[in-house]
Amino acid sequence: MLSIETQQENQHYILQPKGEIDASNSVQLDESIRSLAEKGAKSILVDGSAIDYISSAGLGVFMSYLEDFQEQGITLKIFSLSPRVLEVFQILGLDQLIPIFPEKEAALNA
Amino acid sequence: MIKLPTIHIGRLSLLLSILVWLALLFVDLVRLFGVINNLNSGIVPEFTWVLEILFFLTVYSFYNYNLQKNAQNEFLNLLWRAASTGIFASAAFLVIQIFYEFLGDSKLGQEPFLRNFFYHVHFALISIFLVSTTLLWKKLILYQKTKQVVQQWKTYEIGLLIAMFFVFFSQDTFGYSFIFGFVILTVLGGFLSVNLKWIPYLTFKEKWKSLLFLAIIIVCSVYLFLQTNAYSSAQQTYPINLLDNLFLISLYVFILIYALFSFLVTLFNLPTSSVFEQKLTEAINFQRLSQSIQPDEDEEKVLDILMDSCMSASFADGAWLEMYQTDRNQTIIQTRWIEEKEKEELSQLIESNSVAQNWAKESKADLLNPLALKISHPKFGSLLLVPLVINKSVIGRMVLCKELKDGFNKEMVSIIETFARQASISVENHRLLNQAIQNERYQEELKIAQRVQKALLPNNLEHNQSFEICAYSNAADEVGGDYYDTFQLDQHRYALIIGDVSGKGTSAAFHMAQMKGVFQSLIQLNLSPKEFLIRSNAALSRCLERNHFITASIFIIDTLNHQVCHARAGHVPTLFYRSGNQNAEYLGIGGLGLGILRNMQYEKHVEEKEFTYHSGDILVLFTDGIVEAKNQKSQQFGFERIRALVEINHHLSPKEIQTKLIDTLHDFVGGDGLIDDDYSLLVVKFN
Numbered sequence: 001m002l003s004i005e006t007q008q009e010n011q012h013y014i015l016q017p018k019g020e021i022d023a024s025n026s027v028q029l030d031e032s033i034r035s036l037a038e039k040g041a042k043s044i045l046v047d048g049s050a051i052d053y054i055s056s057a058g059l060g061v062f063m064s065y066l067e068d069f070q071e072q073g074i075t076l077k078i079f080s081l082s083p084r085v086l087e088v089f090q091i092l093g094l095d096q097l098i099p100i101f102p103e104k105e106a107a108l109n110a
Numbered sequence: 111m112i113k114l115p116t117i118h119i120g121r122l123s124l125l126l127s128i129l130v131w132l133a134l135l136f137v138d139l140v141r142l143f144g145v146i147n148n149l150n151s152g153i154v155p156e157f158t159w160v161l162e163i164l165f166f167l168t169v170y171s172f173y174n175y176n177l178q179k180n181a182q183n184e185f186l187n188l189l190w191r192a193a194s195t196g197i198f199a200s201a202a203f204l205v206i207q208i209f210y211e212f213l214g215d216s217k218l219g220q221e222p223f224l225r226n227f228f229y230h231v232h233f234a235l236i237s238i239f240l241v242s243t244t245l246l247w248k249k250l251i252l253y254q255k256t257k258q259v260v261q262q263w264k265t266y267e268i269g270l271l272i273a274m275f276f277v278f279f280s281q282d283t284f285g286y287s288f289i290f291g292f293v294i295l296t297v298l299g300g301f302l303s304v305n306l307k308w309i310p311y312l313t314f315k316e317k318w319k320s321l322l323f324l325a326i327i328i329v330c331s332v333y334l335f336l337q338t339n340a341y342s343s344a345q346q347t348y349p350i351n352l353l354d355n356l357f358l359i360s361l362y363v364f365i366l367i368y369a370l371f372s373f374l375v376t377l378f379n380l381p382t383s384s385v386f387e388q389k390l391t392e393a394i395n396f397q398r399l400s401q402s403i404q405p406d407e408d409e410e411k412v413l414d415i416l417m418d419s420c421m422s423a424s425f426a427d428g429a430w431l432e433m434y435q436t437d438r439n440q441t442i443i444q445t446r447w448i449e450e451k452e453k454e455e456l457s458q459l460i461e462s463n464s465v466a467q468n469w470a471k472e473s474k475a476d477l478l479n480p481l482a483l484k485i486s487h488p489k490f491g492s493l494l495l496v497p498l499v500i501n502k503s504v505i506g507r508m509v510l511c512k513e514l515k516d517g518f519n520k521e522m523v524s525i526i527e528t529f530a531r532q533a534s535i536s537v538e539n540h541r542l543l544n545q546a547i548q549n550e551r552y553q554e555e556l557k558i559a560q561r562v563q564k565a566l567l568p569n570n571l572e573h574n575q576s577f578e579i580c581a582y583s584n585a586a587d588e589v590g591g592d593y594y595d596t597f598q599l600d601q602h603r604y605a606l607i608i609g610d611v612s613g614k615g616t617s618a619a620f621h622m623a624q625m626k627g628v629f630q631s632l633i634q635l636n637l638s639p640k641e642f643l644i645r646s647n648a649a650l651s652r653c654l655e656r657n658h659f660i661t662a663s664i665f666i667i668d669t670l671n672h673q674v675c676h677a678r679a680g681h682v683p684t685l686f687y688r689s690g691n692q693n694a695e696y697l698g699i700g701g702l703g704l705g706i707l708r709n710m711q712y713e714k715h716v717e718e719k720e721f722t723y724h725s726g727d728i729l730v731l732f733t734d735g736i737v738e739a740k741n742q743k744s745q746q747f748g749f750e751r752i753r754a755l756v757e758i759n760h761h762l763s764p765k766e767i768q769t770k771l772i773d774t775l776h777d778f779v780g781g782d783g784l785i786d787d788d789y790s791l792l793v794v795k796f797n
Contacts, residue, residue, distance in 0.1 A: 023613055030657075055787075056612035056734070060657035063706050084746070091734075092661060092680040093702030096715055 018050040021058030048081035079107040127168035189323035196330030299364035395419035416533040433506035491515035576669035590788030591618025602670035609662035639677035640718035651708035689726030735789025764793040
């Protein structure tokens with residue numbers, strides 16, 4: 001089960017996925033991120049505090065926006081990941097490409 | 111031992127009855143001789159009576175056997191047998207009469223012996239007619255029998271049997287006791303005669319035929335009865351009375367009553383027989399509709415039956431049937447007795463009819479009932495719209511047209527509705543069946559894919575005496591995205607590769623095949639692990655979908671120098687057990703998955719490391735399916751369990767270590783818990 005909440009704080013859009021992100025619902029995450037980009041968001045923050053698990057399909061969603069966002073000047077940051085989920089990002093090496101912060105403040109100020 | 115010939119009851123009773131009849135004739139002729147010559151022949155009348163009863167019984171037995179042998183007698187056939195016997199008996203008697211007319215007062219005409227002979231012939235024919243017809247009636251009466259009717263019939267038969275012996279007690283024909291017996295048997299026969307269940311099953315034509323046969327039977331029996339009376343009044347010529355027998359007279363009456371009843375009931379059933387036939391056709395049509403269509407047949411066959419059944423049930427003058435295709439373009443499948451132009455006109459009338467429009471908008475398709483419409487059209491006066499509903503959605507409609515106004519009554523509509531529902535069920539079953547077959551085919555295809563993919567993994571893992579190796583792989587679905595391989599680079603160097611495509615199932619399997627192709631090509635170039643991954647990334651970036659990536663680890667083992675050089679592309683870390691300090695730990699090395707950065711930037715994110723191995727050291731390569739396998743409490747198997755297991759079991763062979771790991775994993779996940787991802791395991795132990 002996955003539910004995604006979006007809220008706007010100043011120029012930042014904060015996305016909070018809740019639950020497990022796997023092959024069956026990664027499309028949902030993909031759509032949320034895309035709709036924000038289409039809305040013209042320049043700063044997208046993902047609140048990872050409620051992500052219980054992320055599969056490779058979920059990682060694929062974040063990965064697929066790397067180049068596009070770079071071209072369009074959109075920043076994507078992730079914060080408050082649980083240690084287990086952070087480990088998944090680290091093993092794959094995505095933490096080298098997507099800025100990951102321990103908490104929201106750090107992400108906003110970076 | 112002498113083998114007795116099998117007794118043929120039919121022939122035996124026929125033979126016996128002929129013999130008995132001849133004996134009867136002989137006895138009576140001898141008696142007559144005695145009477146004429148005033149001699150006492152010494153033959154008591156009881157002797158004749160016994161023979162008479164024997165004759166009745168043998169004839170009964172013969173016909174009883176004969177009828178049972180031809181078990182599936184049709185009603186008309188039964189009636190015809192009775193009628194033909196009657197005609198034969200009457201004709202024979204007529205011939206005899208004409209013969210006597212012809213002789214007139216000649217000597218031969220007065221000859222008592224000849225007269226007696228014919229008297230016996232007459233007796234035999236009447237007995238045969240009466241007994242055989244009674245048995246035929248029995249068949250008709252006991253059609254769709256109940257226990258009660260069978261009981262009544264048995265009682266009647268016992269009554270008849272007693273009647274045969276009546277003559278022993280009283281020779282006074284039409285005395286009180288005779289009348290008493292006669293009344294009882296007549297009442298019993300009358301009761302039995304109300305069992306006429308066979309009549310409704312005759313078609314209109316058959317009813318007419320049966321009326322004819324029944325009329326013949328009635329005429330014959332009346333004629334024969336009258337002739338019997340004529341004999342009785344001319345008694346003096348015949349020394350013994352065979353015909354004024356309670357048994358025979360009761361049968362006469364019974365046959366007449368039943369024939370009369372049948373005649374009248376059939377006659378009065380004539381007007382309603384068409385309704386009965388109609389209902390029977392409907393039942394048959396219903397049965398045809400409910401028989402499921404064979405998978406290789408077409409739905410049209412069912413729709414064909416549906417149209418025919420509904421038209422015959424409603425006496426419609428024309429009809430058409432439309433099936434909606436998925437793109438909502440109507441395709442007319444069938445039209446009956448209706449011109450294209452008329453159909454167009456009627457369709458427009460339906461379109462403009464507000465009731466029909468509301469009807470078509472009904473949201474709950476399974477509540478949709480046929481709708482009868484009055485229309486103003488030069489040819490047709492009324493229409494019936496019949497929906498075809500499958501799985502709560504309307505898949506089509508049938509329009510029945512009648513020239514009459516208000517041509518569809520409640521009964522028609524309800525039977526048509528039933529037909530339509532049944533046809534819809536048949537079509538639905540047909541579609542489901544086809545779907546199931548299709549699925550079956552996909553399953554087969556997947557099995558082939560599974561076999562092909564299994565072949566992509568190596569059969570033999572290349573190694574030398576310096577190390578032992580074993581591998582295991584399992585896919586969550588039929589096919590998966592895990593890959594491992596070994597290559598011998600030169601005499602002392604071997605490459606090990608493990609890879610994992612993001613996602614699972616068919617798409618992962620295709621990417622896995624691509625990965626194998628890329629790896630197999632690049633390994634030939636004898637590259638360093640880092641260079642190998644950089645080139646792999648460049649190659650795979652061209653063929654992977656945008657949101658897919660591959661993780662991999664590569665190890666190059668130099669058995670001469672006991673060196674291992676390795677690099678990691680985002681793959682789960684490899685466990686390395688050192689026998690020196692009896693300690694296992696994961697090899698920490700930076701790296702990024704293949705296909706994530708699809709440009710030259712990738713180079714910056716990949717590292718290469720080298721280490722020395724010693725005897726007893728163990729390398730455990732695996733994919734994330736093992737680490738992320740969850741138990742019922744949603745806990746992951748995790749890295750730590752693998753590490754601990756390897757430390758404990760380091761002394762075992764690679765195969766045993768692998769088995770330990772897999773078994774522990776399965777125990778952890780739980781009995782019927784499924785591991786929702788592909789998982790693979792490669793264990794290397796250095797000698």
